[in-house]
Amino acid sequence: MANMHGDETVGRELLLHLIDYLVTRHGKDLEVTSLINSTWIHIMPSMNPDGFEAVRKPDCYSSNGRENYNQYELNRNFLDAFEYHNVPRQPETLAVMKWLKSETFVLSANLHGGALVASYPFDNGVP
C-alpha cells in the first residue's frame, strides 16, 4: 500500500511499476510466474487518491494533499492500541480496515515518502 499521504507520491509510482513488472513478466519469467501462481498479492497504489489529486497543483507554499478530501490525516485515523484518536473514521480508513479483515496477510508494507522509517505493530506504546 502506498500514497496514504497524498503528497508522498513515490510509493504510488513504485507500486504501479511493480504491477506492470508482474503482469508483463507473468508466463515469461519463471520466478514471477511462480510467485503469482503460488501466492495472493494485493497492491494498493493509492490509499489517498483525493490527496494525490490535490498535490498535482503545487503552490510551493503549502503541503497540499497530505490529508484526504475531508482534511483528515489517514495515518492517524486507524484504531490505536495505546492512544485514543477521537476522530471519525474516514471512508478510506474503513475500507482498508475491512480489507485487512477479509484476507490473511502474512507480509505487508505501507510506503511513505521522506525519511527512512521502519515501523511495526504496536511500536508506539509507552516503554
Ligand SMILES: [Zn+2]
Ligand atoms: Zn507518509
